[in-house]
Amino acid sequence: MNSKDTRKQFLNFFKDKGHKIVPSAPMVIKDDPTLLFTNAGMNQFKEYFLGISQSKNARVVDTQKCLRVSGKHNDLEEVGKDTYHHTMFEMLGNWSFGDYFKEDAINWAWELLTDVLKIDKDSLYVSIFEGSNDADQLEMDHEAFELWNKIVPVDRIIKGNKKDNFWEMGDQGPCGPCSEIHVDIRSKEEKAKVSGASLVNQDHPQVVEIWNLVFMQYNRKANGSLESLPAKHVDTGMGFERLCMVLQGVQSNYDTDIFTPIIREIETITNSDYGKNEEVDIAIRVISDHIRAVSFSIADGQLPSNTGAGYVIRRILRRAVRYGFTFLNTKEPFMFRLVKVLTGSLGDAFPELKEQKQLIENVIKEEEYSFLKTLDQGLVLLDSIIANTKGETVDGGKAFELYDTFGFPIDLTALILSEKGYKLDEVGFDKAMQKQKNRSKSASEISKEDWEILQDDNEQEFVGYDMLDVEVKITKYRKVVSKKDGTQFQLVFNLTPFYAEGGGQVGDKGYLEDVHGDVVYITDTKKENNEIIHFAKNLPKHLGESFKAVVDKKQRSRTEANHTATHLLHQALREILGKHVEQKGSSVHSKYLRFDFSHFSKLTSDELREVENFVNARIDGQLQLQENRNVPMKDAIEEGAMALFGEKYGDAVRTIKFGQSIELCGGTHVKNTGDIWQFKIKSEGAVAAGIRRIEAITGDAVKDFHVDNDTLLTKIKDALGNSQDPVKSLVGLQEENSSLKKQVAELLKDKAKNLKGDLLQELEEVNGVQFLAKHIDLDAGGIKDLCFDIGSNKDNLFLLFGAEQDGKALLSCYVSKELVTAKGLNAGAIVRELGKYIQGGGGGQPFFATAGGKNPAGIAEALEKAKVYLTK
Ligand code: ATP
Ligand code: MG
Secondary structure, eight states, X not given: OOHHHXXXXXXXXXXXXXXXXXXXXXXXXXXXXXXXXXXXXXXXXXXXXXXXXXXXXXXXXXXXXXXXXXXXXXXXXXXXTBSSOOSEEEEEEEEEESSOOHHHHHHHHHIIIIIISOOOGGGEEEEEEOOOOSTTOOOOOHHHHHHHHTTSOGGGEEEEOHHHHEEESSSSEEEEEEEEEEEEOOOHHHHHHSOGGGGTTTTOTTEEEEEEEXXXXXXXXXTSOEEEEEEEEEEEEEEHHHHHHHHTTOSSGGGSTTTHHHHHHHHHHHTOOTTSOHHHHHHHHHHHHHHHHHHHHHHTTOOOOSSHHHHHHHHHHHHHHHHIIIIIOOOSOOGGGGHHHHHHHHTTTOHHHHHTHHHHHHHHHHHHHHHHHHHHHHHHHHHHXXXXXXXXXXXXXXXXXXXXXXXXXXXXXXXXXXHTTOEEOHHHHHHHHHHHHHHHHHHHOEEEOOOEEOSOOSOOEEOTTTOSEEEEEEEEEEEEEETTTEEEEEEEESEEXXXXXXXXXXXXXXXXXXXXXXXXXXXXXXXXXXEEEXXXXXXXXXXXXXXXXXXXXXXXXXXXXXXXXXXXXXXXHHHHTOTTOOEEEEEEOSSOEEEEEEOSSOOOHHHHHHHHHHHHHHHHTXXXXXXXXXXXXXXXXXXXXXXOTTOOOOSEEEEEEETTEEEEOOSXXXXXXXXXXXXXXXXXXXXXXXEEEEEEEEHHHHHHHHHHHHHHHHHHHHHTTSOSOHHHHHHHHHHHHHHHHHHHHHHHHHHHHHHHHHHHHHOEEETTEEEEEEEOOOOHHHHHHHHHHHHHHOSSEEEEEEEEETTEEEEEEEEOHHHHHHTOOOHHHHHHHHGGGGTEEEEEOSSEEEEEESOGGGHHHHHHHTTHHHHO
């Protein structure tokens, strides 16, 4: 059965059991401070498991794009080396939110695998939680055992420990025992020799876990204790690629139709064969895996970059390029050429790939290109490190620098070193790495106390579209401590006027005031698990009372002006540059706005002017905000709104319209474009291949901008003697300056000519050498010319000139070449020695050298000492 059908069958099986099929959430997570990437199907449903809100559907089924390369789940080092761990993979999952529990979850999983998909029952093993003897004192999961025992022989039910059979979301939060299903895909002969049961959970590549059924029944509190959850949930995850491996009767995920087309393409491009040599095979698996992770991430709007999620993506791409470079001999960008095959096979299930193919290719190609350059530079650097190495062990700290600053992979360093007969000081490298990890870890460490619940409230409404101050009550709060922000309190209200950071717009600031006049400032507002969290430095004194919650109006209205201007800018770019322009990121602050979009070339100054004019015309037009808070997604799209890739939308959306500009948007906006007052672009530049960035300002910031420019102009005019036409005055000054420069050069030349005549007269013969030491009034270049000029007239010459310029001392020494050999005179050595009199140093060649110093008073003494070299 091909993979497309398998995916469909899974979804339809659970649809028939009353589940709603929902789309995958984006792989890149934008509004969860605890997670960079989706690493399990349950991430997008966290708010339901935590009881923050209620799912509309109690039963849901989906396939979720996951990435396991950072944090709690990091499989990166396994990928390519084994045959069943990927960085990016699809997790098939069925969910019950307080609906069915263990019985249905277990029976349906068995029915799907054995009845529908016809996997041989004798090749399946299941595991259950054996209980724990630690602080939790948990009992064995008898319920799961009994349920399995009805359908599976007892010798196929394996009892597992906490590590394998107790699932936790994190240090805190929902958790519970789990039951895994493992498949043994070995041959009959092998099965006869060693029992499959003994290989479960032993990292055997042919006895692998395919499905994990998690039964969430506890909540882990901050103090480490467990409490029972009021509603019990089911969370399952099955590796799609592993399931396909089993159903297609192959021994590796990479031999399924999900990977073979990519592998064939790599073989063609790199002229290599898969299946002949283990090192080459690993490289091919790494590349075929990583191209998926990187492409999906770019499609979700996360470009490779130097920080955060972008850096993780950059590292993955570089890992693949590196494997190609070392084992497939690829010295040119090639991975971008795989995108076509990838979109061919996955583009139907994930249309974001198809629609952004061109962009994905461009970005990957550019990244590859620049990393290959880095590799080249790294190789040169490594050579110089080797050249400076005494003994045969290369310093681990140096290797770490190469790794950290240039992204030069450590395994490549080790490989090259061993080829050249050197060793790497691995301990030193690990130490340097650990030191850096500790630094960044302690900076990001954060401890959270449990929520203190003050009152039950099933939903916290956001009223900040219409109101900026409103009476609220605190429903819960907790203390959080981090190195970066110190101690803070997070507050949740029953309703709130504060906008939480999201959709590119910053969170609101403001304050809470109680009837006693006590005030607590709200420093920021963010969303976590879809809940609006208000940050404060202090806890209000009278927690149980009502508060007036007041949003900082000035910051809010400036931010709104920038947000509306961002929409108008988006519209302008699509009108003026073309419909290929797509939003790739936006950041709306009170002081400025930033907008990233796809476009292939730099904007000309005419285009920029046109864009500004377009936006300002709509500001002058005083367009009224038309807001619709509850439109079916379908209708909004029909009306012309664009859904952004990598964003999560519900069935009903909010649309924001100003004239012809229409967008899906949850942010806050001006009531009328006239409120923006003015729009001004401050900069335009590239962020990545095919992605441009515009930064702009509006309203008061434009006023300030003009005032600053005006002040600057006045200052310039003043400096130009109150010139009425500063440009003309400046051009005049420049012309005058360059003609004066020419004159000075001529004069100096003449002076040198005269000087030469005089100096020739002054030469003194000492021990057969024509000698002169003298203070002269020329610049360094003039003196040098003079020396060589005299040198071309006289043999056996030794000159030492001293000069003072801008308070600094200069010594120049000239020695005829024949003297260098005959008398062992060396200009370089001489100026180095004499340099001490002028408190400086220098050097050069044996026949000409200079020294600079900060003590002009010492020139005379240096000149006096010169003769000594001839009488020695
Ligand atoms: P494993 O022990 O094999 O790493 P896991 O315990 O980390 O698996 P879960 O977190 O329970 O796996 O994830 C649910 C399912 O997702 C697994 O049963 C497996 O089929 C699949 N899966 C997990 N990690 C990967 C991966 N890196 N690549 C492909 N599939 C995976
Ligand atoms: Mg794992």
